[in-house]
Amino acid sequence: MTALSRSPRRFRGDLRFVVGIALVLASIAGVWSLVTASDHSSPVLQARTTVVRGEVLRAADFEEVDVSLGPLTDEYLAPSQLVPGQIAARTLTEGELVPRSAATSAEDGRTTTVVIKSSVRIPEDVQxxxxxxxxxxxxxxxxxxxxxxxxxxxxxxxxxxxxPDGLLAEGAAELEIVIDRGNVADVLAAVTGGAALSVVPVGAGS
Structure with missing residues (x-):
């Protein structure tokens, strides 16, 4: 009696079926990995209000939010990384996530604040x-x-x-400004010398 053998065509059909199942399973695994990765969130700090460059970073000025930043997570400040005495290395706007580079120690800060009086009314967009x-x-x-x-x-x-309020509201106004310590002497000299001072927003047309 002649022995029965499996048809080559049947074997190729079975192989395609197995490969197809493997591709489907690989696709499902890939989608699952992507969903799992995108669902991974980490706590970072977000500014509740505008924090000006040189200002001390206080916990009350921030809120903790969970965000999915992937590999960029380490570039932002986590709640546990907010150290007492740190200051803003640059201005943080309300609602902005806080980059780690925006926080520095007070010893590394080169700014201070000075109050000046503008001789003219300041532009409305200055705040x-x-x-x-x-x-x-x-x-x-x-x-x-x-x-x-x-x-x-x-x-x-x-x-x-x-x-100021009242009759002087149309005239002079005082501002507290953040400046480099190296410029303090020039500003104070102008103030004591009676110079008329005014502020112009950066980027304003001439």
Whole structure:
């Protein structure tokens, strides 16, 4: 009696079926891995309000949020990494996730704050966190007129706007500004010398 043998065609059909099942299982595993990875979230800090460069970072200024950032997670500040005494290395806007590079120690900070009085009403878009230039018109030798305006210091951030109430509201306003310590002497000299000061938002048209 002749022995029965499996048909080559039947064998190829079975092999294609097995390969097809393997591809389906691999596709399901890949999708599952992608979903699992995207669902992985980590706690980071988000600014509740605008935090100006040089300002001390306080826990009350931030909230903890869980976000999925993948490999970028380590670039943002986790709640456990907020150390007392740290300051903002740059201005953080409300709602912004806090990069680790935006926090530095007070010893490494080179900024301080100074209060100046603007001789004219400040633009409406100048507020806490706004980057501005401080201009001065030095008092003339006659003590009554002023020289042509010039930039006193750039790279300045407004910390607080202290606008007066009442009749003076249309005129002068005081601002607390964050400046490099190396520029403090020039600013104070302009203030004590009677120069007329004003602030211009960075990027404003001339």
């Amino acid at each position: 806490a966190g706004t980057e501005v230039e401080v201009w001065q018109a030095p008092l003339g030798e006659d003590g009554r007129t002023f020289e042509d305006p010039r930039i006193l210091v750039g790279d300045v951030v407004v910390r607080t706007v202290l606008e």
